[in-house]
Amino acid sequence: MSPPIDTNALARPEFLPDPDRSREEMESLQRELAAAATFADDLDFTPAEIAIDEAADRSTGLPPARSEPTGDLDPDAPVVVGIDQAFRPERDEAISAAVAIRDGCVIEYADAVTPLSIPYVPGLLAFREGEPILAALEALSVEPDLLVCDGSGRIHFRQAGIATHVGVIRDLPSVGVAKRLLCGEPDEPVGERPEGWSTAIRADDSVERVGGDVDDADADPDAGPPVIGHAYQSRQYPNSRRVNPLYVSPGHRASAETTVELVAALCAGYKLPEPTRLADAHADRVKRRLDGDG
């Protein structure tokens, strides 16, 4: 009999986010991480293969009842894992939730509760939330094919946002989905835009250049600063208040262009992609249960 394979083994443990580091050490680790990251496609599936067309119920994670009783789910479809967190400020704890989705349906929920060691500092988010996220991923029994993180990836001062950090540590394709822009400059102004619209986010003076940039088509100086992500209008209302776009960026093993397509395929009528929505809901449930217990 063959020994069980630990699919949760860390590929790059040297990048583990250790909060006992100085700001300078954290920043230099991020530079190494960005150099180790791949901002080009290295996936064995297409956006179409992970597409989700019906939004699940937030509390049950189940598809709508009106959904056709289709045949069996495809057991070979890629597994997309959404990750999100909730907090208990009074106890200084983070609740991390990971939701695994295959063929549009939730196949597993996992979560972890971790003490928070450092405060939130823009640009150093992974050192606050990285450990909790990795703990939730380890609690998962399925092996992810794609990670969808709540926050930036390449859209980051050192091109090593939380999606990149987690993606590189696990050596898994990952994308970052942020609700607000950390840095960089949109090609076109982000005004009232129709659903499906997107524009490139390019590095500005606050973004350090990394070795990976030379692999970009944008390495050509005439082409302007490298594209580090996109603003993507995942949802818009016809006659109502404007919805802000999402800011999506490569974490690891995905190009900026493919990242938009992956996120677009994972959106099913809400502003946030389904994996993120459901992870958010799960984190909320765990938090409420914990608050109820005391």
Added chain:
DNA sequence: GCGACAG
């Protein structure tokens, strides 16, 4: 010194 900044 001022500005600016994911969750």
Added chain:
DNA sequence: ATCTTGTCGC
């Protein structure tokens, strides 16, 4: 992120 109620509009 979290603390929090109602409220404006489709």
